[in-house]
Amino acid sequence: MTARIITSEPEAVDRPPAPRFAFDRHTWKEIVYLLTNLPVTLLGFVYVVTTLSIGVGLAVTVIGLPVLAAGLLGARLLGRAERARARGLLGLRVEEPSPLPRASVDGWFGRLWSGLKDPVGWRTMLYSFIRLPWGVLTFTVTLVGLFVLWPVLPFVVRGLANADRAMARALLSPSDELERRIAELESDRGVVVDTAAADLRRIERDLHDGAQARLVNLAMGLGLAKEKLLEDPDAAAVMVDEAHGEVKLALQELRDLARGIHPAVLTDRGLDAALSSVATRCTVPVKVTADLPERPAEAIEGIAYFTVSELLQNVSKHSGARSASVDVWRSADRLLIQVRDDGRGGASLDKGTGMSGLADRLGAVDGLFVVDSPAGGPTTVTAELPWRDRA
Structure with missing residues (x-):
């Protein structure tokens, strides 16, 4: 979604005064x-x-x-x-x-x-x-x-x-319109670069604070268990058991991280199954309806998935809703997404809920992002993406 700021300048008036017999x-x-x-x-x-x-x-x-x-x-x-x-x-x-x-x-x-x-x-x-x-x-x-x-x-x-x-x-x-679009796309390209850099920093932080830290603790624990293996086998067995638990936690964190990069279910089974999986992690019941006779391009499919994923996270964290719904369908050459909830409303693009970032991401691929969330609810978020056929 793009915004345009129009400023006025006193000296730049494109309407000269009517001619008259005066040298003003x-x-x-x-x-x-x-x-x-x-x-x-x-x-x-x-x-x-x-x-x-x-x-x-x-x-x-x-x-x-x-x-x-x-x-x-x-x-x-x-x-x-x-x-x-x-x-x-x-x-x-x-x-x-x-x-x-x-x-x-x-x-x-x-x-x-x-x-x-x-x-x-x-x-x-x-x-x-x-x-x-x-x-x-x-x-x-x-x-x-x-x-x-x-x-x-x-x-x-x-x-x-x-x-x-x-x-x-x-x-x-x-x-013509082409030059204006070139300028907009130059700006949108900067948004894409910034978003990609932020995602890489998030992945690095999650690896450092999560799975990497657990693997370091695991290595230390196994080292201590190795030292105690001969002199105190029972204590070594306890340490190995604890290390086994750390391994399972590290694997789970790595799976969660991989899901945040690109979930396997999206690649294997498409948007319908992937969104149903996301809906199960929402704290309120979510009804998912996907009317897609064919799959869009991988890039569009990924953007749609992460858009719905972040919107459902907002429903869980901020809406106070009792139920929500996700509808995805194709209309001509557009992929349409609509996420509704019956919460308290009041959502906007400038309240730190991540929606401004979503709007920028969709705008960078010539998409649209509209939020309708009056105080007291309900909230309806509509997103549009260009439909591109799968290669």
């Missing part, structure tokens, strides 16, 4: 913008023509394509400067496009190809190339208007500035 600060900012169009567009035009001439002209050599990729990266900087100029002088807020995505192929060629197919760089180059005639026109009209068209200059300036706003929106804004 908005009009003067627009005049400055139009007068600076010529040097700025001239610089951009020269940059684009030079980059394309060198890059395309030398494409048959080993340096042509790297030069072109570097030029596209520089075009991103030009676009950022133009967005800042439009924001400061036209009051136009244009969202920054997503960063250049990391190459899907490792190595130098992968980075080169990622730079060459950058849509943001190409759109900025197009913007800079076609703007030179417009820059000449706006500079000339505005400069002449300051001396000849003074009474109607605010109207003329506003019309020209609005055309600039339209061009900036069309070519300097993020192009």
Whole structure:
């Protein structure tokens, strides 16, 4: 589940005041913008023509394509400067496009190809190339208007500035939904990495504090029993018996730990049987219903299992419920999970019950997580995961 924070800036107002016969600060900012169009567009035009001439002209050599990729990266900087100029002088807020995505192929060629197919760089180059005639026109009209068209200059300036706003929106804004998704997935990848690191630390801690400590005690106990075997066989037998008990406890802890990593019943028998096993460990009666004619991909199946497992732990620890239910089914290309309980309610994503972590995990795989838990109950948690067929 992702959240988006929207902030407002007083200087970034994408709605200029209506034109009028007055030279207010908005009009003067627009005049400055139009007068600076010529040097700025001239610089951009020269940059684009030079980059394309060198890059395309030398494409048959080993340096042509790297030069072109570097030029596209520089075009991103030009676009950022133009967005800042439009924001400061036209009051136009244009969202920054997503960063250049990391190459899907490792190595130098992968980075080169990622730079060459950058849509943001190409759109900025197009913007800079076609703007030179417009820059000449706006500079000339505005400069002449300051001396000849003074009474109607605010109207003329506003019309020209609005055309600039339209061009900036069309070519300097993020192009489509794909760029927004790239930015979200970059963020979600960080969530996945952090979650994996936390899981590894938990496993390490459980091994250190649980089975490892018991095995150390077992080794010490067997060592003492070996020393007493000849001089006091009865005491040695007692120590061996205690060591046997430690072995059984260590094995049980290792089984519990392995179940927390990936339970064997999930691998062997699927989600229905695995969730029924989880339900037996809940402190309240749980009815499990799974309507899955086929099994989803292993990764999706694992996420669904651990989602239900953690939700039922919350039912046991926090809900005060008398009963609960788990429903799992497929709807089109989504796997849906719904966990209900008749407890006291009041659950949310910000009360330290682990639900925010679940929401992050599901969001990282393009899933959804919704909590409906009014005070007094009941609580209904609905999770959605993308359905992927099993390989």
